Amino acid sequence: MITTTSISHSKPWLGQNEIHAVTEVIQSHQIGQGWRVDTFEQSLATYLGVRGGVAVSSGTAALHLALLALGVGPGDEIIMPSYVCTAPWIATTSIGAIPKIVDIEPTTYNIDPEKVKEAITGHTRALIVPHLFGLPANVTPLQALKVPVIEDCAQTLGATYNGRAVGSLGNVTICSFYATKLLCTGEGGMVLSNNPATLEAVRVLRAYDGKRTLNTRSFNFKMTDLHAALGTCQLDRLQENLERRAAIAARYFSKLDHLPIELPFVPDDRTHIFYRFVLKVAQPLDDLLERLERKGIQGRRPVYQPIHRYLGLKGYPNSDQAFSSTLSIPIYPSLRDEEVEYIITILCEELG
Ligand SMILES: Cc1ncc(COP(=O)(O)O)c(C=O)c1O
Numbered sequence: 368m369i370t371t372t373s374i375s376h377s378k379p380w381l382g383q384n385e386i387h388a389v390t391e392v393i394q395s396h397q398i399g400q401g402w403r404v405d406t407f408e409q410s411l412a413t414y415l416g417v418r419g420g421v422a423v424s425s426g427t428a429a430l431h432l433a434l435l436a437l438g439v440g441p442g443d444e445i446i447m448p449s450y451v452c453t454a455p456w457i458a459t460t461s462i463g464a465i466p467k468i469v470d471i472e473p474t475t476y477n478i479d480p481e482k483v484k485e486a487i488t489g490h491t492r493a494l495i496v497p498h499l500f501g502l503p504a505n506v507t508p509l510q511a512l513k514v515p516v517i518e519d520c521a522q523t524l525g526a527t528y529n530g531r532a533v534g535s536l537g538n539v540t541i542c543s544f545y546a547t548k549l550l551c552t553g554e555g556g557m558v559l560s561n562n563p564a565t566l567e568a569v570r571v572l573r574a575y576d577g578k579r580t581l582n583t584r585s586f587n588f589k590m591t592d593l594h595a596a597l598g599t600c601q602l603d604r605l606q607e608n609l610e611r612r613a614a615i616a617a618r619y620f621s622k623l624d625h626l627p628i629e630l631p632f633v634p635d636d637r638t639h640i641f642y643r644f645v646l647k648v649a650q651p652l653d654d655l656l657e658r659l660e661r662k663g664i665q666g667r668r669p670v671y672q673p674i675h676r677y678l679g680l681k682g683y684p685n686s687d688q689a690f691s692s693t694l695s696i697p698i699y700p701s702l703r704d705e706e707v708e709y710i711i712t713i714l715c716e717e718l719g
Pocket residue numbers: 425426427428451452454455497519521522543544545554555556
């Protein structure tokens with residue numbers, strides 16, 4: 368029996384392995400950035416099939432340093448979708464560069480390559496390409512534009528595009544290990560790349576200390592060994608995490624397909640790892656979210672608000688539609704079978 372307000376929208380999946388790992392770090396008296404950060408960097412780089420990674424304090428810090436490492440500076444233009452959290456916009460503006468916001472594809476919710484093409488100018492220095500909700504963006508037409516691609520894998524690890532792992536496709540990749548993310552360390556991020564010069568630039572920018580000269584372009588964006596120990600445990604269990612998500616997604620697909628809603632669309636050339644399970648509904652969303660909450664299910668708008676709406680811009684119909692009609696329902700490894708069945712029952716009642 369499910370009690371009310373019992374099913375949260377997301378939940379960290381931390382267990383005995385993580386408790387042991389953190390305890391071991393504390394007992395070692397080496398809690399700042401040390402060898403465990405190196406280990407986590409190497410493990411994730413190996414998992415994604417890239418040369419190396421540099422761990423930092425958040426996904427936003429990773430975006431910030433990735434842009435700087437690519438040589439982006441004041442006045443340069445960075446293209447990004449509107450339908451994403453504000454981190455890409457914040458990282459871009461914080462270094463004086465100019466965000467160029469474009470619309471998304473209506474079916475995948477990812478950046479629309481046609482819109483990117485229209486937005487390119489002589490000042491464009493990089494594209495920030497989030498793979499949203501667990502589904503890879505359409506990367507091939509973006510690579511053809513000959514502008515560096517920053518893959519934003521904050522929401523997607525383990526998915527493939529034309530048989531290749533996301534995170535290994537672009538010039539630079541960033542990850543987030545925030546509390547709700549696939550690999551959860553509380554806070555954290557990483558920049559990954561095949562390019563040794565990019566990795567070295569990020570490594571230099573990450574810490575202010577240990578330099579011969581004062582450098583205003585240095586930060587304290589380091590990761591601690593406590594976080595890295597968690598990250599390594601989480602990576603060890605990522606396959607299990609993704610398998611449980613796939614099983615829940617399969618159940619949702621089979622039991623919700625008769626409803627007057629749009630289920631997640633997965634193009635043939637890619638796989639979806641269901642970081643989020645997002646439905647397009649025809650009902651007013653706020654009202655639906657409230658009814659679900661009353662029945663003990665936390666739903667969410669999967670993007671808090673598209674960037675163009677913060678800026679008062681018009682001309683982003685697909686982002687507007689996604690904002691007004693997409694509902695994200697709980698999906699995470701610790702979601703129990705009876706909770707999944709309860710969510711299905713309530714959605715059938717509320718959306719049928
Ligand atoms: C697509 C995307 N990019 C970047 C970020 C920023 O990551 P962080 O919250 O770790 O700074 C997030 C986090 O929510 C995200 O979802």
